Amino acid sequence: MDSCYKKAKFACDMGFHSGIWRHPMSRDKFKDRSLALLSDIRMTRHLPSLLSLRAFEAAARLGSFTLAAVELGTTQPGISRHIQTLERQIGQTLFVRLNRKIELTRAGRELAEDIILQFNIMARSIDRIRAQSESSLKITAAPSLCASWLVPKLDKFRKSNDGIHVELHQSKDNVNLELEGYDVALRVGEGIWNNLVADKILPxxxxxxxxxxxxxxxxxxxxxxxxxxxxxxxxxxxxxxxxxxxxxxxxxxxxxxxxxxxxxxxxxxxxxxxxxxxxxxxxxxxxxxxxxxxxxxxxxxxxxxxPRAYWLVYPKWTRKNKLITRLRDILTSFIGGTT
The missing domain is CATH 3.40.190.10 (Periplasmic binding protein-like II)
Structure with a gap:
């Protein structure tokens, strides 16, 4: 990290003191921005790879490389390699390898106490957010669809899915779903939007x-x-x-x-x-x-x-495929012979 910092600072100094200045930014502003960037480089966390930390956490918690491999879906030699890499990165031996078992060293016990705690905290946070995410659906829709057609169907969708929270917003614009925090949209168009799945709902x-x-x-x-x-x-x-x-x-x-x-x-x-x-x-x-x-x-x-029609639109990669599929089934069940 120090070597990276020194090289970056040398490049900055050479550019700043050069007799030819071609950057549109003023020299003083350029210097302030550069020094801030260099400070960020120095403060960057120097952490081992997540794979190595996961392997260590599982092995320390289960007391076995073999059980850790089963939990993580890999092999025992793979777990061993990840832990050897971690030991090299931090400069400490973490396990004593005995004939038929492993034991944590003092450094290993100290690290395991914190790592297991932090992984448990992350797991609880992810489970909580996932549960919130999977029990709600945030929708944006064209105004022409909302009051007369969509709202009664969303009410039926909500009643047929106990515990589901549905939030509907009207918008004439095709908002960025992920940026604005929407799960799904009902749009008017030809069914072609980048990185989005489009299911035809109505002609x-x-x-x-x-x-x-x-x-x-x-x-x-x-x-x-x-x-x-x-x-x-x-x-x-x-x-x-x-x-x-x-x-x-x-x-x-x-x-x-x-x-x-x-x-x-x-x-x-x-x-x-x-x-x-x-x-x-x-x-x-x-x-x-x-x-x-x-x-x-x-x-x-x-x-x-x-080819203009009404479409149900959602990101290609979403955890809410089941909810969206149920919503699509509700919406298309009302079409009957009108298409």
Whole structure:
């Protein structure tokens, strides 16, 4: 370590006192940063390898190289080599090797007392954190999914998994799951995100929906008469053009009223439920409202924006695969014939 420190300090001094200064940082700031780095180098812990410490801890606790090998899933000669390495690194003999047994030396007993205690502390901490982790699920989801579709299903998921704590956050952005501490996300997209698994939950299908109160006042016998009675909301949404084309209707005949600009389909759904007009919505997400006659779907034409869809997204390496699988099964069980 001292040799490493001296070499690094020499390199720093040579760069600092050189007549040619090409670093964008000022000389004084560079010197302060360099000295702080050198201090960190000196203070770095000089610890033996974790493999050697694990081998020693198991052998000392069990009183046998053979039993230690069984516990750690290795061989007796492997345990012996790790302990010999540890003895060389600390400059002390830790075991006396007898014919059929081993005994700790005084240095070995002193080290074993601390090492076993610290490994027990680490094991308890890991078990506690693992138990907390495996009994909770933190979810981030697109707002368009949350209130109308996702929340009732999460309630069923929670009730069918006793002791599970579920936390849901709404976000229009694709947040970094690991950085923000989320276990899983429900996203809209094409199912391709780096280092994430994406399971398709729902297709992204759209059709005009409106409040059921229009059933008695509007003429839904044709698209033309329907849109004379009920105006389309958010006409600037390009998906309206796709839907009109699929329905074989020329939207140019529609009057172009001024309208309120909103930022999400969920907001337009609330407008639709206030008898303000047709909102272009997912019949899958609002299937419950259609089933209980809160909303009506007057037309059979539904556009599918494939490959865009709703996805359950989670890290490739997660300890919560079982929980996430159960959540996926709950979510997909509600789809029925809508896909």
């Amino acid at each position: 992204l299908r759209l059709t005009p929906l409106c409040d059921a109160g229009f059933a008695s006042s509007a003429d839904f016998s044709s698209i033309e008469t329907a849109f004379k009675s009920v105006r389309p909301l958010n006409r600037k949404d390009p998906n309206w053009q796709i839907w009109f084309a699929a329905a074989g209707y020329h939207e140019s005949t529609l009057c172009k009223d001024s309208e309120l600009k909103l930022t999400s389909r969920e907001m337009y759904a609330h407008l639709a439920l206030s008898r303000q007009g047709f909102a272009l919505l997912s019949p899958d997400i609002y299937s419950a409202q259609i089933a209980n006659n809160t909303m009506i779907q007057p037309f059979n034409t539904v556009i599918d924006l494939h």
